């Protein structure tokens with residue numbers, strides 16, 4: 001089972017969502033692999049304090065003969081298996097992103113769930129990974145804005161990513177993140193997405209200052225501060241996702 005995590009706009013929370021949903025499922029005893037597919041600006045490693053490791057997804061892209069296992073690390077606090085990217089410029093230049101799909105094909109069957117954190121927008125470089133995926137999660141950050149500007153901005157963003165997922169026959173869901181709006185506004189937004197765009201919203205996560213702190217520590221918030229608002233919300237999204245995938 002592979003899940004691709006995407007966003008229209010940068011900084012909406014793809015990587016945070018990937019890290020926390022991976023952690024949620026790993027804590028429920030699933031064998032979970034989280035792969036950094038954001039090959040130019042990888043940062044999944046930071047979320048698990050695995051940002052200075054020797055072998056990365058970039059090592060594998062440059063050296064097809066290396067066993068992918070070398071670039072998989074078990075994060076001890078959560079049990080998530082992580083394939084981080086390299087932040088070194090020399091590792092990023094000259095890679096063949098299209099080969100990421102070969103790596104996924106090789107490791108996929110060893111895990112119950114594989115998450116792929118994508119680059120922002122339409123992930124042209126890593127599109128072939130959609131062929132081995134089953135689910136696409138679209139993470140959306142809602143600005144504090146009146147409902148009419150939301151409609152034009154966010155619906156357009158979701159619509160495009162949804163069309164992309166549909167082309168690969170993926171099951172598609174939306175996660176709202178960094179939500180500062182009141183519950184009634186959020187309800188209206190969810191209704192607009194579900195009714196007009198016909199795509200389910202798996203849940204929403206509030207803006208919570210504990211999230212950046214958890215990233216600094218290198219332990220996703222559902223594990224680091226399990227009673228915080230964001231952790232509770234990510235666990236609820238995780239529950240819906242688990243039910244959706246395995247229920």
Ligand SMILES: Nc1ncnc2c1ncn2[C@@H]1O[C@H](COP(=O)(O)OP(=O)(O)OP(=O)(O)O)[C@@H](O)[C@H]1O
Pocket residue numbers: 007009010011012013014015016017038043119120177178179205206207208209211212213215230
């Ligand atoms: N629910 C939240 N509450 C508060 N801050 C958050 C929340 N989710 C994410 N953040 C913060 O927002 C920033 C961006 O999050 P993240 O890196 O997950 O987004 P992204 O979509 O992966 O971004 P990029 O486009 O750079 O890959 C991070 O600094 C993170 O700490």
Ligand SMILES: [Mg+2]
Pocket residue numbers: 014015016038043117
């Ligand atoms: Mg990211």
